[in-house]
Amino acid sequence: MSSESTPPKISPHTSGSRWYIASYVGNSIRKHRTRFFSLLIGIIIGVSLVASIFVWTDTGTQVATIDYFEANLYQFGIQQIYESPVESQLIFDVQNWFTEQSAYQDSDVVYHSVGLLNATNWNSSTPYLPHPYTKGIKDFQAFFVENSFLHRVAHQFQFTGVFELSPGECLVSTRVIKDAETLLSQTITLGSVINVTIATIYDDPITIGDLLPLNITNLLVVGTYNITSNDSVLYRSFRGTARPNYPVSGLERIFGWNDGIIMQYNQVNSTQRDTLTENSLFPKLLVQLNPMEVSAVGLESVPSVIREIQLDLEYQYPQRLAVEGEDQVFLLEQYIRAYQSRQTMAVIALPVILLSIFLTIFATNIFLSGRRSEVAILRSRGASFRQLYAAFIMEFIIIGIIALCLGMFLSLFIGSLIPASVGFLQFDLGIFIQFFSNVRLEPLTWAIAFVSCLLPPLVFTMIYVQSFLRTEIYQAMVGTAPPVEADLGVTIIYFIGGVALLGFLIAMVLLLPGTPLISIMQFAYAIAVWALLSDIGSRIVRQIMAGVTRGFRPIFGEKTFLFEKSMRSRRHRIVPLLLILTLTFSVTVFAVVEAQTVQDNVITQVGYYVGADIRIESSPIPHNRTSEVLSIPGVASVTPILSTTATIGPVSFTIYAIDAEAYANNGNWDLTSTVGENPYTVLHYLQNTSNGIIFPQTTAERLGRGIGNSLDITVHEQGGGVSGPALFRIVGLGHSAPGLGYFDPDDPNRPPDSTNGFGFQAPQAFALINQNFMVSRNMNNTRLMLASISESANIEDVQLQINNLGFPSAVYSPMTFSLEDAYPEGYLFNRGIVSILSIGFLACVIISIIALILFVGIIVTERQTEYAIMRAVGSTQRQITAIVVGEFIGLILTSFFVALILGFFFSWILMAILLNLFPFPYIIPFQLGIPLLLLLLVLGVVLIGMSIGTYIPARRAGRTNVGQVLRNL
Amino acid sequence: MTVPNNLISGLIKEEEFAEVPENLVLMAHDVYKIYQTGEIETVALRGVSFQIFQGEIVAVVGPSGSGKTTLVNLLGGTLRPSAGQVYWSNIKQDIAKLDDRTITNARRGFIGFVFQVDNLLHHLTAQQNVELSARIAGLPKTWREKRSTELLEAVGLKHRTKHIPAKLSGGERQRVAIASALMNNPALILADEPTGDLDLINAEEILDLFKELNEQYGTAFLIVTHSQLIASKARRTLELRDGIISGTHDAGVHLKQLERTRVLEVDNQDRLPLPENILRELGHPRRFQVQVDEGRIVLTPSIIEDAVAVEVRLVTCRICGKLVASNRVTCPNCGTAL
Structure with a gap:
């Protein structure tokens, strides 16, 4: 050896190379690929799940805002209030005021008035109101607009012909065309010439002459149209009004864009316009705000910014303006609020997030343990504690940063998938694309993902690496003795502790008030207890399996001996594996059961509030018009619900008169609807008691009355006035009734409900009596009918046909009920829960399979010597493979059964907690939905997948190279 | 090579370490090690004291369970003594009370290990394993490559530099481990059964390598062994039994006839352990x-x-x-x- 290679003097007081840390980290990541990918995937799953909730809600906020601006070309529709004297300049002053606002973008003025079609057919004394259609008078809303306005709004209209005007031309709505045909036998098509009359005054007109009509003749029809959006500010600014057009009909919607004729602004000359403006040609200002300006402070603030502008406007012009647009802002605000209440969504994902953290921690633990001798060697070669500590932490940080970035990237997809959920593991591609194209990733999401998914394993790594590196070098190099078998007594104490914590959880859920904050804390506590019980279960299962295996020796032979030894000596590997498997299976059960429960119960609750298969609302009509409904094919039965008011002394309430038998059959009753007896028995009593009454329980208690007692009730006539006293006998007490809601809206047991039962809750306390009572007193009108349909009927067809009867103002069915329209917050929550559970379930399966491969792989690697020795003493490859597969399938099956118990129990308890977080007007108790078939299918697939997963490492065990392993001993 | 009398018994005070001879590399003083597993205490070492001087090759022999490996790890600072002191000359301090960071920094260029268990990183090639301690110390790349190539060549593995440990035989892995221990040119190599997996020819080559280093750089060796070959080449052999140095031998020890060369030493606590063969003869x-x-x-x-x-x-x-x-x-x- 040459002396040239004598090393430079190494000072005993200097630290080692700093660069070595970086080189070691790079090398280590390359060499320990399994560790790298396991940690990576564990963190990615956690990060993507947490981040996707925030991506979804942030994107949802953006999409809702974009939708709002797309649907609402204008943010405000402003007109002078009708009651005040006409100020022709006012609207233009307002327009000027707007131009000074920074958020202002553009505006249009639309003039409108009442018009009559072919009014020249009648003289001025012809009566106009009421019921003009009876007299063949077709009135409509006349609009005078600029072409620039038509060009701007054209995309919100469906039209034939053209959508622009010259003087002498007009655009006619399809409703006017249809009514002209019906009322005047006048066919209007493109190219027709029509005559219209514009009312120059509209103060309580009795005759046509009262309108001081202005005739406009020979208008050429250049287009027909219909407005497509019926929820925009443009539509709602001219939504028309409701009026009985015939004496026998209910209220019908008239006027507005869809019952109108549009003419050019210059169609009336300035003199005419001045006259008209002073009296009946009202200008309406439609204002567009600049979306960028409005959202400058943040998308969440858009509703408040728009509302502030409106408040400023009303402050500037107090009591003089009617402003349209607030409803839409309120709707937007509801959406944004629903999206922003995402902490509730995050708790749903907590079990899966916890699972991913466990996986990360176990993966760290396993791989650090596997590197004990490597560390010892490095330390014996001079690597300091600090160098290695920095290397391990840097390694974790690098993996963490990569995982964080990939997880965030994945969250863009998952976050867009959440709103696209239409059922458990079913997604709508269109919604996905809509969200994905607007996806938003905020800095807060990065911070939350880091804190929740990276920080816990990082802290664990920092603590664990410290203790790991402090092991004496020689001890680490020769390895440590297998852990001492845990004392059964310790496990029993641990078990008792777990049961006590569980008892505390149940007590908390039953006794503590269900405020959102307490519920979130309960949920988090429940998840912790769940994890703890899974751990305890895993420990007990391991001990039991080790104990009972011997008994199976006659069946499975000497394999059980090896299995028993493995169970006893590999506690540090078996328990984490059992824990992850148990958590996986139980989270799977939880995800499937919870998703089904939420879906089932939403349908049940909506169904109860709607009341029956079909709910028909109308203005008061004779109850015998039920026959028209009954004549529609597919309708099995219909029951009208007649109503009037009544009093007992100072207590006022509503009486609903029903056909008890039909209501029992048609109504979606629940056993909790009535007190004591079931609702069907109570309704049977009512049917058999002509003066029977089902009374609200709360009111009965207040009055000191009960079943069998008499009630002296003053019944009012339907239109007001007193019909007279009547003596009723209480046949039953009620909590709630399908289609009507709580018997007493002030029932102390009624949970908070901002939707008022989707609008179906009866406005005041009510009682049910027999229909014959009201009919006998000539109170025949009804506003509500409940119908059932035959099983073979198509509900949408039936609904359409009922709608076409003309009199219904609304027809509902639980199957076609739009939760999104009625209750956006509940809709989003429902969809969010199902999506998160679906995606969480998938994440869970991925985690478990990775965990299984990881643990089995590491155990097989650790036991290579054992397999080599077994091979050397005569075991075949197949025997070794069978032993390994058998061992792990045994573990999988055992954890599966423990998980079933935990999964069902925690599904129940977490659902009970979730009810307090679930913004849903629930009226009947929630039932756990257990889709047995789906559950069996899902668990079966997971079980089979896992069993196959064990085969790969097991085969590796079987193929252990005996010579090489024994040579390297 | 002697240690002043005042350092022989009692607890050595920090200031007294200044009096140790310049050529002392390491000193163990009344070292105890007790392993605690649950309620069970196992005493691995019970008051071991000895010194290693520059350029010395010391062998440690003894039956299994006598505490040899524990001793190596205590001396190398990878295990903490339960009681007693371990003096390192590079920092002139007792490491028993020092924090881990100081010990690690001090050990980096002072001690090289060759463990009984395989101490190679399985995902690194032979050359990368050899270079590892120099990389950790932050030594220049060009020097690292040159030195590791030389060391691998020296242990006869020039053709295996790019192989990972799984592709090497047990003996080859051990040679890589030895080359690794030599990388930073430490003052002392602590080797626990370094030739345990090697055949006779390979073992001799390794020993020659040790000898060359010993002569060229004055590197001291403490080698735990059951091998007569190694023990015979040691300048001094310590005999360990039940956690106590039960005898010492000068060069030329014969492991099967230890009683011939054994010298009993009264230890720091005035104890004189009796040789096992004599006790056996007397019926224990x-x-x-x-x-x-x-x-x-x-x-x-x-x-x-x-x-x-x-x-x-x-x-x-x-x-x-x-x-x-x-x-x-x-x-x-x-x-x-x-």
């Missing part, structure tokens, strides 16, 4: 009557034998003052030898 008596006869010590096996019950009493620890049962070897509070 536990008690002796002692007489001094014309400058000779005469031991006669006692007939009272083990009938006398051992009286357990409390004694006060000389360091921490705690009362300790007299049948304990070390103080459970501070670890001092009792």
Whole structure:
């Protein structure tokens, strides 16, 4: 050896190379690929799940805002209030005021008035109101607009012909065309010439002459149209009004864009316009705000910014303006609020997030343990504690940063998938694309993902690496003795502790008030207890399996001996594996059961509030018009619900008169609807008691009355006035009734409900009596009918046909009920829960399979010597493979059964907690939905997948190279 | 090569280390090591004292379980003594009370290990393994490459530089481990059975290498061995039995006839361990009557034998003052030898 290679003097007081840390980290990541990918995937799953909730809600906020601006070309529709004297300049002053606002973008003025079609057919004394259609008078809303306005709004209209005007031309709505045909036998098509009359005054007109009509003749029809959006500010600014057009009909919607004729602004000359403006040609200002300006402070603030502008406007012009647009802002605000209440969504994902953290921690633990001798060697070669500590932490940080970035990237997809959920593991591609194209990733999401998914394993790594590196070098190099078998007594104490914590959880859920904050804390506590019980279960299962295996020796032979030894000596590997498997299976059960429960119960609750298969609302009509409904094919039965008011002394309430038998059959009753007896028995009593009454329980208690007692009730006539006293006998007490809601809206047991039962809750306390009572007193009108349909009927067809009867103002069915329209917050929550559970379930399966491969792989690697020795003493490859597969399938099956118990129990308890977080007007108790078939299918697939997963490492065990392993001993 | 008398017995104070000879590389002083596993205490070393001087080759022999490997690790600072002192000349300090960081920094260029267990990183090639300690120390790359190539050539593995350990035979791996230990040119090489896996020719080559280094750089060697070949080439051989140095031998020891060359030494605690073969011949008596006869010590096996019950009493620890049962070897509070 040459002396040239004598090393430079190494000072005993200097630290080692700093660069070595970086080189070691790079090398280590390359060499320990399994560790790298396991940690990576564990963190990615956690990060993507947490981040996707925030991506979804942030994107949802953006999409809702974009939708709002797309649907609402204008943010405000402003007109002078009708009651005040006409100020022709006012609207233009307002327009000027707007131009000074920074958020202002553009505006249009639309003039409108009442018009009559072919009014020249009648003289001025012809009566106009009421019921003009009876007299063949077709009135409509006349609009005078600029072409620039038509060009701007054209995309919100469906039209034939053209959508622009010259003087002498007009655009006619399809409703006017249809009514002209019906009322005047006048066919209007493109190219027709029509005559219209514009009312120059509209103060309580009795005759046509009262309108001081202005005739406009020979208008050429250049287009027909219909407005497509019926929820925009443009539509709602001219939504028309409701009026009985015939004496026998209910209220019908008239006027507005869809019952109108549009003419050019210059169609009336300035003199005419001045006259008209002073009296009946009202200008309406439609204002567009600049979306960028409005959202400058943040998308969440858009509703408040728009509302502030409106408040400023009303402050500037107090009591003089009617402003349209607030409803839409309120709707937007509801959406944004629903999206922003995402902490509730995050708790749903907590079990899966916890699972991913466990996986990360176990993966760290396993791989650090596997590197004990490597560390010892490095330390014996001079690597300091600090160098290695920095290397391990840097390694974790690098993996963490990569995982964080990939997880965030994945969250863009998952976050867009959440709103696209239409059922458990079913997604709508269109919604996905809509969200994905607007996806938003905020800095807060990065911070939350880091804190929740990276920080816990990082802290664990920092603590664990410290203790790991402090092991004496020689001890680490020769390895440590297998852990001492845990004392059964310790496990029993641990078990008792777990049961006590569980008892505390149940007590908390039953006794503590269900405020959102307490519920979130309960949920988090429940998840912790769940994890703890899974751990305890895993420990007990391991001990039991080790104990009972011997008994199976006659069946499975000497394999059980090896299995028993493995169970006893590999506690540090078996328990984490059992824990992850148990958590996986139980989270799977939880995800499937919870998703089904939420879906089932939403349908049940909506169904109860709607009341029956079909709910028909109308203005008061004779109850015998039920026959028209009954004549529609597919309708099995219909029951009208007649109503009037009544009093007992100072207590006022509503009486609903029903056909008890039909209501029992048609109504979606629940056993909790009535007190004591079931609702069907109570309704049977009512049917058999002509003066029977089902009374609200709360009111009965207040009055000191009960079943069998008499009630002296003053019944009012339907239109007001007193019909007279009547003596009723209480046949039953009620909590709630399908289609009507709580018997007493002030029932102390009624949970908070901002939707008022989707609008179906009866406005005041009510009682049910027999229909014959009201009919006998000539109170025949009804506003509500409940119908059932035959099983073979198509509900949408039936609904359409009922709608076409003309009199219904609304027809509902639980199957076609739009939760999104009625209750956006509940809709989003429902969809969010199902999506998160679906995606969480998938994440869970991925985690478990990775965990299984990881643990089995590491155990097989650790036991290579054992397999080599077994091979050397005569075991075949197949025997070794069978032993390994058998061992792990045994573990999988055992954890599966423990998980079933935990999964069902925690599904129940977490659902009970979730009810307090679930913004849903629930009226009947929630039932756990257990889709047995789906559950069996899902668990079966997971079980089979896992069993196959064990085969790969097991085969590796079987193929252990005996010579090489024994040579390297 | 002697150590001043005041350093022979009692706890050595820090300032007294200044008095040690210039050529002293390492010194163990009343070193105890007790392993604790649950309730069970295993005493691996019980008051071992000796010195290693520059350029010295010292062999350590003894039956399995006598504490040889423990001794190597205690001397190398990879294991902490339960009691006693280990002096390193490069920092002129007792390392027993130093923190891990200081020991690691001090060890980097001072001690090289050749362990009984395979101490190669399995994902690195032979050359990378050899270079490892220099990389950790931050030595220049060009020098590292040159030195590692030379070392691998010296151990006869020039053609195997790019092989990972799994592709090498047991003997080849051991040679890589030896080359690794030599990389930073340490003052002392601690080798635990370095030729255990080697055939006779390979073993001789390794020994020649040790000898060359020893002569060229003055590198000292402490070699734990069962090999007659190695022991015969050592300048001094320590015989370890039940955690005590039960005898020393000068050069030319024969492992099968240790009694011929064995010299008994009274240790720092005035103990004189009796050779196992003599005890065996006498039927393993536990008690002796002692007489001094014309400058000779005469031991006669006692007939009272083990009938006398051992009286357990409390004694006060000389360091921490705690009362300790007299049948304990070390103080459970501070670890001092009792």
